[in-house]
Amino acid sequence: MKSHASTLLAEVRTFRQNHPDVRYVDLIALDIPGHFYGKRYPIEMLEKVAAGSPLKLPQNAVLLGVQGGLFKIGDYCFNDGDPDANRRLVPGTLKPVSWESQPLGQMLITSDGTEAPIEFEPREVLAKVLERLQHKGIHPVVAFELEFYLFDKKLDNGLPQFARDPLSDDPDDQPNLHIERLSRFGEVLDDMAQTAKDQGIDITVITAEIGPGQFEINFGHLDDGMRAADWAALFCRSTRGVALKHGYRASFMAKPYLQYPGSGMHVHVSLYDGAGNNLLAAHQQQPLRHAVAGCLELLPHCMPIFSPNHNAFRRLGGTVNAATRASWGFEDRDACVRIPESDPRNLRIEHRLASADANPYLVLAAILVGLEHGLEAKREPIAPLNEDRSSGTDFPLEMLGAVRAMQHQPVLRDKLGAEFVDVYCENKRQDHLAFQQEINAREYRWFL
Structure with missing residues (x-):
């Protein structure tokens, strides 16, 4: 686990050295309809996450509809208290974003490989098959x-x-x-x-x-x-x-x-x-x-x-x-x-x-x-x-x-x-x- 964290930390620090003007990084994952959701993190906080600090997002963000709305699906969304779920950084995916008006980075996140993966997260579904x-x-x-x-x-x-x-x-x-x-x-x-x-x-x-x-x-x-x-x-x-x-x-x-x-x-x-x-x-x-x-x-x-x-x-x-x-x-x-x-x-x-x-x-x-x-x-x-x-x-x-x-x-x-x-x-x-x-x-x- 320490080796994994050290690898991520080295990736973030190398990125900061190569892109000193980047202040924020979009942490993104694909939902069920195929749209990216996530959060924009200050680069300093990303380094803390890479070092082992928790990374949590609402579990039900994966369930968004095409237009971003939430549907009642079983007990999800409206009867579960909208809980957070752990995510992890995907190594090797921290890259610069060149199409925005300001310097920015992006990195994939996922629940697969965490202690409690989200069963309906698309990346987790593929991970189980592979x-x-x-x-x-x-x-x-x-x-x-x-x-x-x-x-x-x-x-x-x-x-x-x-x-x-x-x-x-x-x-x-x-x-x-x-x-x-x-x-x-x-x-x-x-x-x-x-x-x-x-x-x-x-x-x-x-x-x-x-x-x-x-x-x-x-x-x-x-x-x-x-x-x-x-x-x-x-x-x-x-x-x-x-x-x-x-x-x-x-x-x-x-x-x-x-x-x-x-x-x-x-x-x-x-x-x-x-x-x-x-x-x-x-x-x-x-x-x-x-x-x-x-x-x-x-x-x-x-x-x-x-x-x-x-x-x-x-x-x-x-x-x-x-x-x-x-x-x-x-x-x-x-x-x-x-x-x-x-x-x-x-x-x-x-x-x-x-x-x-x-x-x-x-x-x-x-x-x-x-x-x-x-x-x-x-x-x-x-x-x-x-x-x-x-x-x-x-x-x-x-x-x-x-x-x-x-x-x-x-x-x-x-x-x-x-x-x-x-x-x-x-x-x-x-x-x-x-x-x-x-x-x-x-x-x-x-x-x-």
């Missing part, structure tokens, strides 16, 4: 890919406006998938990439996607699944901040335009044993087929995780590479679970269903549970799309049905935790019902 896999001799290697849109900083009566292309205001003039669009928005994209690298994130490929002002940025493969999810979460925060600095608004909203493709979170996962052998490639790739079958079996029950809000369900179907059924295929981007071409050493799945605004900790936890379940059940998957274009199983396409499908699924309750499943499902149900409590202009046009 720990269980490690005990079974399964070591995931993970890489995230995130799509997002750039918009003009100012909204037009609450609606997004296309990002102003330096050469044209017409969205149809933006060359989709062309390298030229990367040059047109090169200044802000370069800053996003460099800022992410300053946060310790390994940025690799940048792509101009099909939608106007839409881009995809890929991260390097990591043998630490938790760190991979940390990267995805931190990238969203820094990208939004950098965009505002350049006069844009960056959004990971799943479906901002009905006429253009939505934004997804693609996750590459391979599994290795302790000796570094690819478990999916053994026995003529039979474990790969089992793992795929497990993913597809649980996928319909994980939809509140993969599509965490009303808008995210709009992304499914009707546009490029967005499935409406649980399916798989080799080198097939229409599939939910794609098997990219690779040598046996790098054989992996690419899970393509989650929306870009999903919670990366929970998305990865759900994917890993699907793979784990498949390896244990040893069932054969349905036919791949390469053999049958109609292959696939249905999954819920609206939130309330999705929540019903998730809440009582025994494998998820066992492997993600029954307490988490109950809390998460009720959070999503209440968010959805709150969203419906507004009459929009179309209803008046149709029914008045």
